[in-house]
Amino acid sequence: MGRSSLGGAVLRGMLLTLVVLFFLFPILWVVLMSFQTNETILRIPPSLLFEPTLSNYTALISGKLVTNAGTLELAFMNNLKNSVVLSTVSVALALLLGVPAAYAFARFRFRLGENIAFTLLSFRFAPPLLVLLPLSLYFRQLGLTDTWVGLIWVYQLIALPLILWIVRGYFEDISPDIEHAYRIDGHGWWRTFTRIALPLARPGIAAAGLLAFIFCWNNFVFALILASADKQPVTVGALAFVTASGIQYGQIAAAVMLSILPTLLLALYAQRYLVEGLSLGAVKG
Amino acid sequence: MTGAARLVLDGVAKRYGRAVVLDDVSLEVESGEIVVVCGPSGGGKTVLLRLIAGTEQPDQGDIRIDGKSMLGLGAEQRDVGMAFQNFALYPHLTAYQNIASPLEARGLATAEIKQRVDKVAALLRIGHVLGHTPRELSNGQKQRTSLARALVRGPGTLLLDDPLRNVDAKLRYEMRLELPRLLASFGSAVIYVTQDYREAMALGRRIAVLRQGRFEQVGAPETVYGEPANLEIARLFGDPTINLYPCRPDGEAVELLGERVPLAPGMAQLAGREVMLGIRAEDIEVATEPMPGSVAAELDAVTPLNVRAVLYLRSRDGKELLATVPEDDALRFGRGHRPVWAKLAPDRFLAFDPATGARL
Numbered sequence: 001m002g003r004s005s006l007g008g009a010v011l012r013g014m015l016l017t018l019v020v021l022f023f024l025f026p027i028l029w030v031v032l033m034s035f036q037t038n039e040t041i042l043r044i045p046p047s048l049l050f051e052p053t054l055s056n057y058t059a060l061i062s063g064k065l066v067t068n069a070g071t072l073e074l075a076f077m078n079n080l081k082n083s084v085v086l087s088t089v090s091v092a093l094a095l096l097l098g099v100p101a102a103y104a105f106a107r108f109r110f111r112l113g114e115n116i117a118f119t120l121l122s123f124r125f126a127p128p129l130l131v132l133l134p135l136s137l138y139f140r141q142l143g144l145t146d147t148w149v150g151l152i153w154v155y156q157l158i159a160l161p162l163i164l165w166i167v168r169g170y171f172e173d174i175s176p177d178i179e180h181a182y183r184i185d186g187h188g189w190w191r192t193f194t195r196i197a198l199p200l201a202r203p204g205i206a207a208a209g210l211l212a213f214i215f216c217w218n219n220f221v222f223a224l225i226l227a228s229a230d231k232q233p234v235t236v237g238a239l240a241f242v243t244a245s246g247i248q249y250g251q252i253a254a255a256v257m258l259s260i261l262p263t264l265l266l267a268l269y270a271q272r273y274l275v276e277g278l279s280l281g282a283v284k285g
Numbered sequence: 286m287t288g289a290a291r292l293v294l295d296g297v298a299k300r301y302g303r304a305v306v307l308d309d310v311s312l313e314v315e316s317g318e319i320v321v322v323c324g325p326s327g328g329g330k331t332v333l334l335r336l337i338a339g340t341e342q343p344d345q346g347d348i349r350i351d352g353k354s355m356l357g358l359g360a361e362q363r364d365v366g367m368a369f370q371n372f373a374l375y376p377h378l379t380a381y382q383n384i385a386s387p388l389e390a391r392g393l394a395t396a397e398i399k400q401r402v403d404k405v406a407a408l409l410r411i412g413h414v415l416g417h418t419p420r421e422l423s424n425g426q427k428q429r430t431s432l433a434r435a436l437v438r439g440p441g442t443l444l445l446d447d448p449l450r451n452v453d454a455k456l457r458y459e460m461r462l463e464l465p466r467l468l469a470s471f472g473s474a475v476i477y478v479t480q481d482y483r484e485a486m487a488l489g490r491r492i493a494v495l496r497q498g499r500f501e502q503v504g505a506p507e508t509v510y511g512e513p514a515n516l517e518i519a520r521l522f523g524d525p526t527i528n529l530y531p532c533r534p535d536g537e538a539v540e541l542l543g544e545r546v547p548l549a550p551g552m553a554q555l556a557g558r559e560v561m562l563g564i565r566a567e568d569i570e571v572a573t574e575p576m577p578g579s580v581a582a583e584l585d586a587v588t589p590l591n592v593r594a595v596l597y598l599r600s601r602d603g604k605e606l607l608a609t610v611p612e613d614d615a616l617r618f619g620r621g622h623r624p625v626w627a628k629l630a631p632d633r634f635l636a637f638d639p640a641t642g643a644r645l
Contacts, residue, residue: 175373180360180367181367181375183340183360184339185361185387185390186390188359189359199377
């Protein structure tokens with residue numbers, strides 16, 4: 001009995017390790033690549049043994065890539081900053097607009113309400129490339145091409161539907177009686193929204209905000225078409241590593257590591273809000 | 286009209302789409318009075334409370350508190366306290382903060398809030414759990430916390446939506462005894478909603494039976510029980526359910542349960558028409574020996590049921606008849622399966638129109 005369960009545990013552990021290795025190996029490989037020069041990365045056969053170097057990171061951070069063909073300017077840190085600004089402002093705006101809208105959709109039945117909500121969701125159905133051409137034409141006419149406002153506006157296509165639909169579900173899960181009770185206590189609707197609805201939907205808002213941030217962060221085509229060099233995020237900026245003198249694998253790997261970092265930190269920080277129970281057992285269902 | 290808080294419902298109606306939930310409902314509640322609104326689920330009880338509380342607005346009619354129309358006023362502008370069936374506590378706040386909420390809304394000083402919360406918590410015996418969040422409270426404590434929140438402000442009108450529904454049987458029994466005294470000490474006009482007729486009988490000075498959006502009967506508990514307005518109310522009130530037999534009286538007697546049973550003089554006018562005859566289980570005297578004017582029956586089973594025991598009888602013509610006797614008396618019937626004689630009390634018979642259900 002004891003032996004068989006021990007064997008089971010060992011087997012389970014091995015299988016889990018296998019699965020983890022399978023899924024995390026590419027990331028591990030990228031981590032290893034980021035500490036190697038192009039020569040050690042491209043040698044055949046590949047080897048796990050190499051002399052680690054920080055040259056990729058220093059090149060990225062200092063913005064100067066020294067190669068055999070000469071010195072190359074890298075805008076990576078600027079791209080990273082652009083990514084942070086674009087994603088943060090977009091998600092903040094989407095939260096500001098989306099959370100009250102989600103509350104309205106969850107609590108009130110109004111004419112065309114479902115249609116509006118569905119239309120917003122349908123923005124996520126269409127492939128971005130489909131809307132990109134008309135969008136860029138309109139943007140040119142409106143003078144929004146290559147502006148922060150224009151980019152953040154387009155990013156709402158990504159962030160707003162996501163936040164609206166996730167947060168709406170969380171608001172719907174809160175018993176309306178809890179809000180009614182607060183109103184009957186003598187509080188106005190705004191206080192009820194900020195003191196009852198918002199705190200209770202916090203896990204959902206955190207999850208939606210995080211997801212929206214990741215989606216914005218990973219966006220490529222919108223910024224590629226609608227932004228010029230000084231406003232491009234890391235996803236587009238990474239193209240610069242494909243140079244005339246070859247592909248800079250080491251720098252790409254280091255850039256990937258640096259660009260994962262903000263979302264990873266945010267996810268770790270938001271985790272405690274994500275796991276927080278929603279209704280906390282106050283309403284007997 | 287008294288000067289103190291008093292609630293008036295005047296021809297209130299509420300529809301959701303085509304469904305009429307409340308239809309021309311009128312009621313007056315004095316301050317210090319408990320009116321129990323009782324009825325089957327889906328009868329519109331909760332909607333009625335929502336209309337009074339102000340979380341919904343009526344389509345027709347007027348709701349007045351202290352003589353002032355409440356139409357168009359939001360829930361926060363009415364002097365109403367409400368305890369919910371599902372407690373509706375704020376899960377992210379402590380019991381203390383939950384109870385303090387109505388006082389904070391009125392901008393009372395912290396010291397006074399504390400004093401009043403402590404007072405009502407002591408009254409409801411939850412002083413020791415004020416620091417806990419709802420998750421850490423037992424169902425009984427949640428129920429008391431929600432009651433405390435409704436009471437703390439001493440509202441002129443108090444709405445209790447089946448507050449004992451989700452607590453265990455023992456606590457429900459205790460609270461049934463405790464609530465009338467507690468509520469009396471606050472002097473509010475109380476509307477208490479329940480599905481449980483025993484709770485209604487125990488708590489209400491008056492009972493309003495709400496069925497299909499209408500008050501079918503409003504009266505003292507003993508009136509609703511003894512003289513139900515119709516068949517459904519007679520069925521609803523009473524445990525075990527009232528015995529009902531379709532029959533056709535012929536003046537002074539009626540063919541019932543395979544025998545001729547004499548009728549009370551008052552029922553002479555029912556001669557010749559179809560009636561549904563109702564006999565309360567406790568109005569039947571059961572003996573192991575024949576009694577004059579009794580009906581022979583077979584005893585099928587004896588079920589002890591708290592203080593009284595229910596006897597399941599089968600009459601000669603195969604009809605089932607439920608009777609209750611004090612539990613000590615039940616011992617002489619053993620486990621059942623024996624011939625017995627049941628003496629009906631003709632003066633306590635209730636006659637209903639089989640078609641409309643109205644009492645005759």
